[in-house]
Amino acid sequence: MSAADAKSSYRVLITGPDIAEDARELLSSRGCQAKCVFGENGEELDALEDHVREFAPHAIIVRKGNVDRAVLSASDSLRVVCKHGVGVDNIAVGEATELGIVVMNTPTANFNSVAEHTLALMFALARRIPQQDRRVRQGKWDKRDYTGQELAGKTLGLIGLGRIGRRVADLAAPLQMSILAYDPAVEAAPVGVDLVNSLEELLSRADIVSLHCPLTPKTRGMIGREQLALMRPGSWVVNTARGAIVDEQALVAALRDGPIGGAALDTFETEPPAPDNPLFALDNVVLTNHVGGISPTSYRNMGVSAVQNVLAVLEGGRVDASAVLNPEVLEQAR
Numbered sequence: 001m002s003a004a005d006a007k008s009s010y011r012v013l014i015t016g017p018d019i020a021e022d023a024r025e026l027l028s029s030r031g032c033q034a035k036c037v038f039g040e041n042g043e044e045l046d047a048l049e050d051h052v053r054e055f056a057p058h059a060i061i062v063r064k065g066n067v068d069r070a071v072l073s074a075s076d077s078l079r080v081v082c083k084h085g086v087g088v089d090n091i092a093v094g095e096a097t098e099l100g101i102v103v104m105n106t107p108t109a110n111f112n113s114v115a116e117h118t119l120a121l122m123f124a125l126a127r128r129i130p131q132q133d134r135r136v137r138q139g140k141w142d143k144r145d146y147t148g149q150e151l152a153g154k155t156l157g158l159i160g161l162g163r164i165g166r167r168v169a170d171l172a173a174p175l176q177m178s179i180l181a182y183d184p185a186v187e188a189a190p191v192g193v194d195l196v197n198s199l200e201e202l203l204s205r206a207d208i209v210s211l212h213c214p215l216t217p218k219t220r221g222m223i224g225r226e227q228l229a230l231m232r233p234g235s236w237v238v239n240t241a242r243g244a245i246v247d248e249q250a251l252v253a254a255l256r257d258g259p260i261g262g263a264a265l266d267t268f269e270t271e272p273p274a275p276d277n278p279l280f281a282l283d284n285v286v287l288t289n290h291v292g293g294i295s296p297t298s299y300r301n302m303g304v305s306a307v308q309n310v311l312a313v314l315e316g317g318r319v320d321a322s323a324v325l326n327p328e329v330l331e332q333a334r
Contacts (some may be wrong), residue, residue: 010314011077012307013037013055015048016063019084023303030311038064049074059310061303062091069095080313082306082323085110085293087242089215093325100332102313103325106305107163110298115167117292118210118240121264122172124286125208125236126151131283152176157206159199159222160213160241161186168210169193180206183213203230208238215242225250234261240292243268252278255285266292 012027014036027034037051048065052074060067063084069092072078081091083105096103124130127148156172158165161183169179169190179193182202189195196202199222203209209231213219223237224247231237237260239246248269254260264286265279271290279285293302305323312319313330324330 010059011035011055011057012059012061012310013052013057014061014063014084015065015067016061016084019061019063019306020300020303022300023307026304026307026311030315032311052078058314061306061310065090067091067096069099072096072099072101080104080310082106082309084302084306087214088325089242089244097326097329100329102329104306104309104313104320104323105325106302106309107322109301109305110293110295111163111167113295113298114164114212114240114292115171117266117288118164118168118212118238119171121238121240121266121286121288122151122156122208122210122236125238125262125264130286151208154178154207155180155205157182157202157209158193159183159202159209159211161189161193161195162212164240165210165212166190168212199227200230203227204232206235207232208236210238211241211245213241213245215244219245221245221247223247223251225253228254228260231260233259235259236261237263238265239263240266243271248277248279252282255279255282262286264288266290 010032012032012034014034016036016038018036024034035055037048049070052060052071056075056077058077058079060078060081061084062081067081067090072092072095078101080102081096083091086105086107088103088105091103093103128146152175155178158168158179158181161181165181165183169181169192172179173192180196180202181189181193182196182199186195222245228250237246237251243265251263255263262284266288267290273279279287309320309323311317319330321327
C-alpha cells in the first residue's frame with residue numbers, strides 16, 4: 001500500500017490525555033484516525049486492553065499504561081508501538097518482537113530537558129532551596145543554621161553515559177566539578193570525563209551520584225544497601241532515570257542513618273508513590289513528580305517524533321534506526 005493509498009486508513013491509539021498540537025496536526029494531515037485514552041490521573045488505566053481490542057489500532061503511542069502481551073495481542077492490526085519519550089520499561093519489547101510488532105522510542109526528544117532537571121535537583125540539594133523556601137514563607141530570616149554548599153570542587157559520578165549523561169557532563173563542566181562516569185557499554189568518554197571500571201569505584205569516589213541508565217533486569221535494584229554503604233559520608237543520590245533502579249527501603253535507611261546526606265528524586269519505585277511513603281518525612285530529600293523530561297520544547301519534540309516514527313513504519317518510509325528497539329522485526333518485514 002502506498003503512502004497515498006494509506007491516507008485515512010490508519011488508526012493510532014495514544015495512551016495519554018493528548019499529544020502536542022503539531023503532532024496531532026501531522027496525524028490529521030496524513031488522514032489518520034487518532035484516539036486518546038487515559039486522563040491526567042490515569043483513569044481507565046486497567047482498560048487499555050479493551051481500548052486496543054475495540055479501536056483495533058495500527059499503532060500505539062505510549063505515554064502511560066503497561067503495554068504487555070495481552071495489550072499487544074488485542075489488535076491484529078497492530079504493527080508499531082512507539083514510546084512518547086525514551087524509557088520502554090512499560091512496553092513488553094520481547095513479546096512485541098515475537099508478535100512481529102516494531103517497538104520504537106524518541107531518543108533525542110527530551111534528553112536536554114532531563115539533563116537540565118538533573119542539574120536543577122543538584123542545585124536544590126546543594127543550596128537547600130526547598131527548605132529555605134519554606135522558612136521564608138514561615139517568616140523565618142535566621143541564617144545561622146544555613147548549610148548550603150557549593151558544587152564547585154565536588155566530584156560528580158554519572159551512572160550511564162548516553163545522551164542524557166553526556167549532556168549532564170556538558171552542563172556540569174563549567175561548574176569546576178570533577179566528573180566520573182560508569183557505563184559498561186561505553187569504551188571512551190568525552191574530554192573531561194574520567195571513565196571508571198566499576199560501579200563500586202564510582203560510588204566510593206563521588207560526592208554526587210546521578211543515575212542515567214535504563215531500567216532493565218540488570219539495573220533493577222542496582223543501587224541497594226551494599227552499594228549505598230560504599231558511598232562517601234554526606235554524599236548525595238540524584239535519580240532522574242527510573243525509580244526501581246534504586247532500592248527505596250535501602251535509600252530511606254541510608255538517608256536516616258548514613259552514609260549519604262541527601263537525595264533528589266524525580267522517579268519512584270511505584271508511581272505515584274503512596275501517601276505514606278517514608279521519603280516524604282525526610283528533610284534531606286528533594287522530590288519532583290517525574291517531570292524531568294517535560295518542557296514545552298520536549299513535549300512537542302516527543303509528540304512529533306513519535307508520530308513521525310509510526311508513520312514511517314506504517315507508510316513504508318525511511319525509519320530512524322536509532323529509534324528502533326527491535327530492528328530484527330523491521331528486517332523480517334523487509
